[in-house]
Amino acid sequence: MTHTHKTQVCIIGSGPSGLLLAQLLAQAGIDTIVLDRQDRSYIEGRIRAGVLEQGTVTALEEAGVADRLHAEGLSHSGFDLAFDGTRHRIDLAGLTGKSVMVYGQTEVTKDLFDARTAQGQTFFFNVEDVVPTDLKSDQPSVRFRQNGEDHVITCDYIAGCDGFRGVSRAAIPADVLRTFERVYPFGWLGILVEKPPVSDELIYANHARGFALASMRSETRSRYYIQCDVDDKLADWSDGRFWEEFATRLGPDTAANLQTGASFEKSIAPLRSFVAEPMRYGNLFLAGDAAHIVPPTGAKGLNLAVADIRLLSRALIAHYREGSDHHLGAYSETVLRRVWKVERFSWQLSTLMHQFPENSPFEKKMQRAEFDYIASSEAASKAIAENYVGLPLE
Numbered sequence: 001m002t003h004t005h006k007t008q009v010c011i012i013g014s015g016p017s018g019l020l021l022a023q024l025l026a027q028a029g030i031d032t033i034v035l036d037r038q039d040r041s042y043i044e045g046r047i048r049a050g051v052l053e054q055g056t057v058t059a060l061e062e063a064g065v066a067d068r069l070h071a072e073g074l075s076h077s078g079f080d081l082a083f084d085g086t087r088h089r090i091d092l093a094g095l096t097g098k099s100v101m102v103y104g105q106t107e108v109t110k111d112l113f114d115a116r117t118a119q120g121q122t123f124f125f126n127v128e129d130v131v132p133t134d135l136k137s138d139q140p141s142v143r144f145r146q147n148g149e150d151h152v153i154t155c156d157y158i159a160g161c162d163g164f165r166g167v168s169r170a171a172i173p174a175d176v177l178r179t180f181e182r183v184y185p186f187g188w189l190g191i192l193v194e195k196p197p198v199s200d201e202l203i204y205a206n207h208a209r210g211f212a213l214a215s216m217r218s219e220t221r222s223r224y225y226i227q228c229d230v231d232d233k234l235a236d237w238s239d240g241r242f243w244e245e246f247a248t249r250l251g252p253d254t255a256a257n258l259q260t261g262a263s264f265e266k267s268i269a270p271l272r273s274f275v276a277e278p279m280r281y282g283n284l285f286l287a288g289d290a291a292h293i294v295p296p297t298g299a300k301g302l303n304l305a306v307a308d309i310r311l312l313s314r315a316l317i318a319h320y321r322e323g324s325d326h327h328l329g330a331y332s333e334t335v336l337r338r339v340w341k342v343e344r345f346s347w348q349l350s351t352l353m354h355q356f357p358e359n360s361p362f363e364k365k366m367q368r369a370e371f372d373y374i375a376s377s378e379a380a381s382k383a384i385a386e387n388y389v390g391l392p393l394e
Ligand code: RFL
Pocket: 012, 013, 014, 015, 016, 017, 018, 035, 036, 037, 038, 043, 047, 048, 049, 050, 051, 052, 105, 127, 130, 161, 162, 163, 164, 165, 166, 167, 188, 190, 269, 287, 288, 289, 290, 296, 298, 299, 300, 301, 302, 303, 304, 305
């Protein structure tokens, strides 16, 4: 027997993109069903982003889920770029009048889950064999299995918010979809530790042994990363080896403040730039990591996902409230213009701050010259600051 369901917008994926879309649509009285191949506790436990742009904070305020963010988030008015131990502060507030908020993706997800659950959202977790179909018809549907039973959801629109490895993007015919990709020849090894951060602000460091990032989740919890080989295994990296490498890359002056301890989370992530075009096919709309990936160096992935959702939710609301499909029609083109600018920034900062195995001595000199230029030029620092705090939505 197949269980049948009906909704206005079926949302595949309950990461930050899917949850925020469900929340913004619910506020406008639009009915949604959300499905995910994982369950809530798994999704909340994924340690990922940590830095929110002001536009992201505004979106979470509009969604009515920003109380804890304002109580517990840390406002940062700058961050440091460091090269072989020399530090240069990017004064976000002075250069742009804006700041960013340090608040973990785990917390954003929890706040959204709490709000959706309190308001009676229909979720299907642990789903399998998800297939979006009839995308070109005015009644598309999503088929899936849960606990050995078949389900089908018919809807007006499908939102593909199922991340880089989801099924939504793959449902767009190959002769329609174009993809653009750069895979970087290294990964990031990240740890969480219950120790105060080495510095009040984030430090992105390029050292001859590789990149390092000092970030945080709170005044007592630090999130640190180092560039590692793509093929490295977690077993290769004891805490002791991590701390030694991290301290070396930060340089002795900064490392003098470093408090080390036992890590309670450790993971390796590959680095990739990726864009899929278009972000709409028939009545399927892609948003977030389902359509694009940035390397984490500029802290843009989650922010880009939220920007997509702001535009997609507005377009869907205009359709249901005003009968206007203009914004739905413009969605892919409008979003992609901004996506490419953010891809450029993330790629540029990644290229500047990492050690590339293939780099010649000339290219290493170019990296150093670019850092020296940024450190000596307000215009160059401002260009970084304006991207870091977030480009306008359009
Ligand atoms: P997600 O979070 O991947 O959620 C997708 C959801 O879809 C589900 N799913 C499916 N559901 C049903 N059927 C299927 N077939 C499905 N396939 C997948 C998955 O289970 C999942 O729940 O995508 P979303 O919502 O678009 O959100 C994107 C963000 O998660 C991502 O861009 C950021 O985490 C990237 N990122 C950062 N972004 C920032 O803005 N600032 C940062 O500081 C930052 N740091 C990071 C990051 C990502 C990292 N990693 C590990 C990738 C640091 C790291 C280390």
